[in-house]
Amino acid sequence: MYNFDDLIDRRNTNCMKWDRLEELFGGTGLLPLWVADMDFSAPPAVLKAIKERTNHPIFGYNYSSDEYYQAVISWMKRRHNWKIDREWILFTPGVVPALSYSVKAYTEPDDNIIIQSPVYRPFYTTIENNGRNIITNPLIYRDGRYFMDYEDLEAKIDSKTKLLILCSPHNPVGRVWTKEELTKLGEICLKNDIIIISDEIHFDIVYKGYDHTVLANVSPEIRERCIICTAPSKTFNIAGLQISNIIIPNNELRKKYSLELEKDHIIRPNVFGEEALVAAYNESEDWLDSLLEYLEKNRDFFISFVDKNIPQLKVVKPEGTYLLWVDFSDLGMNSEELRDFLVNKCKLAVNPGEMFGKESGLFQRFNIGCPRSILEEALIRIEKAVNGRN
Template identity: 45%
Template sequence: MTKYDFNQPINRLNTSSVKWELTKEIFGTSDILPMWVADMDFAPPIEVKEAIQNRVNHGIFGYTFAKASVSEAIQGWVKKRHGWDIELSWIKFHSGVVPAISTTIQALTKPGDKIMLQSPVYTPFFTMIEKNEREVVNCPLQLSNHRYEIDFSQMEECLQSGVKLFLLCNPHNPGGRAWTESELRQIAELCKKYHCLILSDEIHSDLIFKPNRHISIASLDESYQDFILTCLAPTKTFNIAGLQASAILIPNPDQRKSFEDTLAKQGLHGLNLFGLTALEASYRYGEEWLEQLLEYLTDNLETAKSFISKQIPEISLVEPDGTYLLWLDCRKLGLSDLELKNQLLQKGKLGLEPGPKFGPGGEGFVRMNIACTKATLLDGLERLKLSFS
């Protein structure tokens, strides 16, 4: 078995890295440790790099298409990792999950329609609704004992207002919840009752800490597949976001046709050659790498939990079921969000995602990316402590 060395530092400067090279533009200073945007500091599986290199060595990069083997790789991965039998005809491709969300909104709703989300949540959920001239309906999550829960009574009230589409984040970003079967069934039954479509963003579905497991909401009942679309991608899992490759599963043929028509209006007809190559190689050969990554991330999580509880007890960690993102509750520090940001940058020289970016309920929180070497993590934790000492 290949042993991957996730402790090996990789210099990402001068590679057009958003995370490492745009600190001045984003934080106003370049002398910080960036632990904010959701990409990892690890090289992807060897087989992915080899597959790309083989295409480079061929030397011709003309028009390309997604061979059946690409969809078959997705189908096999979803079956093996998540126990869900999907049909090849359901699979459509897009350059990323966020563009797929935008295309779905354009294809299946109209300007002025209500679209529901659950804050605090991934920022582009808000952006894609607003930029497409739809109305945001927020059904905020409830934080209880350092864990997010859904207020289903409130959700039903929101749906009764005429919501056309619900953007579900599973696993949840930034809260790290992998929603349970019971929770997902309640969501699906409510949306079914009120004729509301569901678009489930499952980009973090492979990044789950044991003994938790990811459940695709559309897999729970065949009838759900008529009104649920599912976004997935290898980009977070295997750290290949720059290659821009994702898939969306659309079982309903009418919805699939609307999605295809909207892509055609946008002039989009497929993924780039290297995105397709990396997507297939990731899902065919990346499992061993992923299992070792999950062990490393689990150790990083335990290290962070222990450090924060002992060294910075004023900060509480929202317990994650998955992802490599820590949602840190800093409200006991008694600081405003601006003061939190300034102390992190000026005292700790640490760049984290500010909570308000994730909408209502994010005030007093910050998000920290722990998909980095152990040395970087320890450095970041010390900087976090210094920020508030």
């Protein structure tokens, strides 16, 4: 019913992914499979809601509507089996800003904050830019899959450790953490009085056979010690509308976070962002289900193409997210040679592994949120360049 094969030309729309390629990657004629948005149209109901809003010609100061709160509450219940109260929901223009507000709300300069590398780059920068210390608790890579290292985590906790920022599902390694894994993590944090900021922005993009567990649903104790960062932006491809929902069940934690928002006068959602959220959550569930089927086929297409034609590459099969983490180490290049190879020989823009952690220089992150023909073209380019070397 929805056509995800359509090639929509995004050039000349101030689009990060397509319009800043040459400036950022330095090559020409590159195919972009980097920044995490998709090359698909937003759902029809979202487009309609935004158009309808423009029928009224005034875009003055607004406030969040009942419909908005109800849409968020109902989405969490329907899709995530999570019952939330209206007052727990705090609008913030993005999840990355929410990470920064959380760092300010719950820690002091020079406190320690734990992240699980390799992980989304802004986890590092938000800690550094706020003058706190990054403590990495690297994930363990075993048999093509990543796991949390609880022993290392416990060893790294000290009296300065106040916060852990969790990526769930995990960007870039694609894990959808199980309830057991989250319970173990949560219990260690509870024991050491560490608050968990759970970035669940990818929580709707989960493949068959896996279930996302909202961290706050793990136990009543953990619920009181976590901040859940959610948004419709990845799910419905509306990142440019800048709307995210930060959900904080605990009163005291919520008050501290709200104060940070108030300091910067972050009190009003963008008029279009709110219209889009309501249409997405209330009317676009079938679109999401079709998207998930398409993405899963993209994932499987990528993996089987690589297995068959470029066996030197190892793909970490994602359980969620439209991001694929690929190990290039068997090509025998160092990370600089690999980058040069991808840009200048393969003509591809993908995210280099060291963005996510210094240990990951020979990995690359691919974004498969695009028509399959783009994915196929990218893979053919790699296959030709790899075979051309032999």
